[in-house]
Amino acid sequence: xxxxxxxxxxxxxxxxxxxxxxxxxxxxxxxxxxxxxxxxxxxxxxxxxxxxxxxxxxxxxxxxxxxxxxxxxxxxxxxxxxxxxxxxxxxxxxxxxxxxxxxxxxxxxxxxxxxxxxxxxxxxxxxxxxxxxxxxxxxxxxxxxxxxxxxxxxxxxxxxxxxxx
Amino acid sequence: xxxxxxxxxxxxxxxxxxxxxxxxxxxxxxxxxxxxxxxxxxxxxxxxxxxxxxxxxxxxxxxxxxxxxxxxxxxxxxxxxxxxxxxxxxxxxxxxxxxxxxxxxxxxxxxxxxxxxxxxxxxxxxxxxxxxxxxxxxxxxxxxxxxxxxxxxxxxxxxxxxxxx
DNA sequence: CATAAATATTTTGAGTTTGAAATATCTGTG
DNA sequence: CACAGATATTTCAAACTCAAAATATTTATG
Numbered sequence: 001x002x003x004x005x006x007x008x009x010x011x012x013x014x015x016x017x018x019x020x021x022x023x024x025x026x027x028x029x030x031x032x033x034x035x036x037x038x039x040x041x042x043x044x045x046x047x048x049x050x051x052x053x054x055x056x057x058x059x060x061x062x063x064x065x066x067x068x069x070x071x072x073x074x075x076x077x078x079x080x081x082x083x084x085x086x087x088x089x090x091x092x093x094x095x096x097x098x099x100x101x102x103x104x105x106x107x108x109x110x111x112x113x114x115x116x117x118x119x120x121x122x123x124x125x126x127x128x129x130x131x132x133x134x135x136x137x138x139x140x141x142x143x144x145x146x147x148x149x150x151x152x153x154x155x156x157x158x159x160x161x162x163x164x165x
Numbered sequence: 166x167x168x169x170x171x172x173x174x175x176x177x178x179x180x181x182x183x184x185x186x187x188x189x190x191x192x193x194x195x196x197x198x199x200x201x202x203x204x205x206x207x208x209x210x211x212x213x214x215x216x217x218x219x220x221x222x223x224x225x226x227x228x229x230x231x232x233x234x235x236x237x238x239x240x241x242x243x244x245x246x247x248x249x250x251x252x253x254x255x256x257x258x259x260x261x262x263x264x265x266x267x268x269x270x271x272x273x274x275x276x277x278x279x280x281x282x283x284x285x286x287x288x289x290x291x292x293x294x295x296x297x298x299x300x301x302x303x304x305x306x307x308x309x310x311x312x313x314x315x316x317x318x319x320x321x322x323x324x325x326x327x328x329x330x
Numbered sequence: 331c332a333t334a335a336a337t338a339t340t341t342t343g344a345g346t347t348t349g350a351a352a353t354a355t356c357t358g359t360g
Numbered sequence: 361c362a363c364a365g366a367t368a369t370t371t372c373a374a375a376c377t378c379a380a381a382a383t384a385t386t387t388a389t390g
Binding site for chain 2: 021022023033035132137140148158
């Protein structure tokens with residue numbers, strides 16, 4: 001009966017802080033837990049089976065989807081890592097003969113990175129094995145739960161989308 | 166009509182590879198995408214608001230839940246990172262006056278790491294702000310979707326639990 | 331056309347991360 | 361008690377990661 005505006009707001013905050021907010025925090029911590037666990041498993045398998053690493057696999061995967069190659073900036077945006085980071089990974093993959101840097105016509109600042117023939121062939125094989133690993137690690141995930149998971153995660157991604165370009 | 170055993174198996178594999186297996190791979194990629202995006206946001210906020218980092222926050226959080234302190238090995242197991250990693254993070258947090266290393270009675274190999282009074286106070290404040298950030302980043306996540314997400318992710322965690330110790 | 335601003339990439343320095351090796355200590359077996 | 365193996369932690373080298381600074385080039389503006 002004696003509630004004023006600040007009481008209202010405080011009560012609302014308290015509820016949010018102790019219930020929904022906590023549930024979201026738990027959800028985030030669970031996402032973190034699963035992604036760390038799975039990344040750890042995949043990293044070890046990559047190392048043992050392919051003598052390679054996850055970041056390299058990610059770069060190869062991005063370039064396998066874009067057979068005409070990508071610019072460094074496109075690559076770093078697509079992988080959500082910094083430009084400087086991609087430089088190092090690509091350097092190593094070039095050293096391994098998986099990638100080549102191709103100069104861009106009419107823009108000498110930029111270069112296109114693309115898979116070599118060997119890189120394409122190697123990655124195609126690795127991708128199949130990788131998919132098998134993931135399916136195994138997620139073998140308790142039914143088709144409907146997979147769909148549910150994707151739907152829920154998309155609502156989160158969309159909210160945190162890069163401000164409209 | 167003319168199917169033999171190997172045909173059966175191949176068809177089954179093909180179905181799994183092209184359907185359930187692909188759905189699970191998509192689910193994994195979506196987990197990865199969300200966790201990278203959210204980690205990036207939180208990293209930036211940590212840096213700007215607290216002049217600190219996520220790994221340090223994670224260590225403080227683990228020790229805030231265990232006020233009597235933890236051993237280095239417990240800490241690294243709890244955070245799912247390597248021993249050597251924790252050593253460096255703890256070194257820096259000790260340097261900042263947030264943590265202390267306390268020798269363990271009867272075992273001179275080990276030491277217990279725990280929050281200092283200042284560390285406890287600082288972290289308590291940061292944790293509240295952090296929870297607010299997460300709730301904001303997850304603001305499109307309803308209570309029931311948060312619960313659904315947690316349930317599904319738990320089925321994945323449990324499958325990949327450390328082999329019973 | 332000069333040149334300021336924008337863009338693409340690399341370099342740099344600090345921090346994080348791993349896996350393996352090294353160090354120190356403890357425990358169990360003879 | 362000796363000492364082999366187990367355990368706890370640190371050290372190490374290589375890789376990854378970021379944010380900021382530096383470099384090179386292009387574009388737009390006066």
